[in-house]
Amino acid sequence: MINQELIGKSVLIVEDDAKIRELLKIYLLQEGYEVLEAADGLEGKRMIEDYDPCIVLLDLMLPKLNGEELCYWIREEFKSLMPIIMITAKVSEKSKLEGFALGADDYIVKPFSPAEVMSRIAAVLRRTASRCGKLSFTGFLLKPLKGQAFINGQELKLTSFEFKLLHILMRHPNQILTRTQLLDHIYATQEKEVNDRTIDVHIRHLRHKIREQTDYSYILTVRGMGYKFVSS
Structure with missing residues (x-):
């Protein structure tokens, strides 16, 4: 059974050549990865929808749905940031x-x-690494690859900024993060200048949206220090 909570370790091989799939699988298992396999583009699409793997090894010349079409679907329709490595016989610079x-x-x-x-x-x-895997605590579920957050099964409608804040707080449960640390994370993932007060405003909005689904905000203010996500 696939461990869907495994962070950064699930690899989907979409390749119609069984020998190549088997070779890659042997090496991946030796490195400790979880391995998913698909022999054509449509099967690959289904595996992505069902398992949301951390990374995809994608052949381009596939039956049923070719690699270019599948890559386009991942980015433009599935709206996922999951890493994609194309492995192909197409050698031209244009390809x-x-x-x-x-x-x-x-x-x-x-x-x-x-x-x-x-x-x-x-x-x-x-x-x-920060985009891979799922995070789940006390009714929360975050899917970083799709930028989605759920609480008690209900999706939270968050802005990109709010999602990034919740993500880093949940990655460090019960740990105080200063405003500077939160700003550093935002600067690393978003080309937009912000300041300490901006963080406070977005935290307020984030708490409000969480309280619409539950009685507790989960994000505590530590006076003079910063914020922390309380997971228990």
Whole structure:
């Protein structure tokens, strides 16, 4: 059974060549990854909808739904930031540029070294670690790859700023985060200048939206220090 709460470790291989899937699977399992497999684009789409994996290894020349179409669907229709590494026999510079334009995070040409693929996966996951996996505490569920937050099964309608604040607070439960630390996180993920008072305003709005679903705000103010998310 797939562990859907595994953070940063679930890899979906979308590849119609069974031998290549098996080779990648062997190396991935050795590295401790959870492995999902799909032999065509439509199956890959279903696996993404069902399991929301942390990273996708995507062949381009696939039956039923090709890799370019699947990549476009992930980014534009599924609205996911999940990392995508294209692994393909298409070697032209034009194909690579088109792959990156569609939203690929990396592009590997066949034939490949499995060790290099593992290294590329690790590098991509290091860059995208904050987007991977799901967080769940006391009725909350966050899906960073889709920017969605739920409480008691009901989706919270958050702005991008509010989601980023809730995300970093939930990643450090019961730990005081200063306004400077929260600002550093926002600066790292959003090109927009903000200040301490902006953080306070967004925290107020976030608490209000949480209280619409529950009697408790979960985000406590620690006077003179900052804020913390109370998970229990």
